[in-house]
Amino acid sequence: GQNIDQPTEMTATEGAIVQINCTYQTSGFNGLFWYQQHAGEAPTFLSYNVLDGLEEKGRFSSFLSRSKGYSYLLLKELQMKDSASYLCAVRAEEGTYKYIFGTGTRLKVLA
Amino acid sequence: DAGVIQSPRHEVTEMGQEVTLRCKLISGHNSLFWYRQTMMRGLELLIYFNNNVPIDDSGMPEDRFSAKMPNASFSTLKIQPSEPRDSAVYFCASSQGRGAAQPQHFGDGTRLSIL
DSSP states (O other): OOEEEOOSEEEEETTOOEEEEEEEEOSOOSOEEEEEEOTTSOOEEEEEEOSSEEEEETTEEEEEETTTTEEEEEEOSOOGGGOEEEEEEEOOSTTOOOOEEOOOEEEEEEO | OOOOEEEOSEEEEOTTOOEEEEEEOOTTOOEEEEEEEETTTEEEEEEEEETTEEEEOTTOOSTTEEEEEEETTEEEEEESSOOGGGOEEEEEEEEOOSSTTOOOEEOOOEEEEEO
């Protein structure tokens, strides 16, 4: 079967660094995406990893280890507006563009 | 450029009624995805089209659900008859469908409540 695991909730303080983990067991692997979703809004694309290593984009970085079926999203210099759900999604099948989504991690940033 | 446009934003109706959700893709995109999101099950893929052709409808819960893509820029998701357990947020997303790194872009969703 296809399975993606993320912690349900995390809490962190403004200005801090937080790491949100994602582990996956899928029949195949053709890329991993991270999305941000504020309450009541649509998911928006944050990052994409297909090769092992770290991809950095401003305050956000995403890491992938394909051998371990593991990714993390690192958020630095947290701001109150970073309070949102963070969704990990894997494209498991070559030749298709569909994703399998995790249930998301709700991040609360406290002042 | 306009993003993915969904309508209606909110729909409240009584069980047994037909519900039609609409989606306009981003210009130039050729892959279309319908998702349902609930607290319990998260974001679930219902059906996926590529170049107007349904590729994978394995996520469609039952025959009460149907989706069409009559042209390259527009899609509908229909529920008939609707039931209270269909209450959820329904998202439509599109992507360029070329290249592995192309992300999906989501519409603002339709909040559906079946009474």
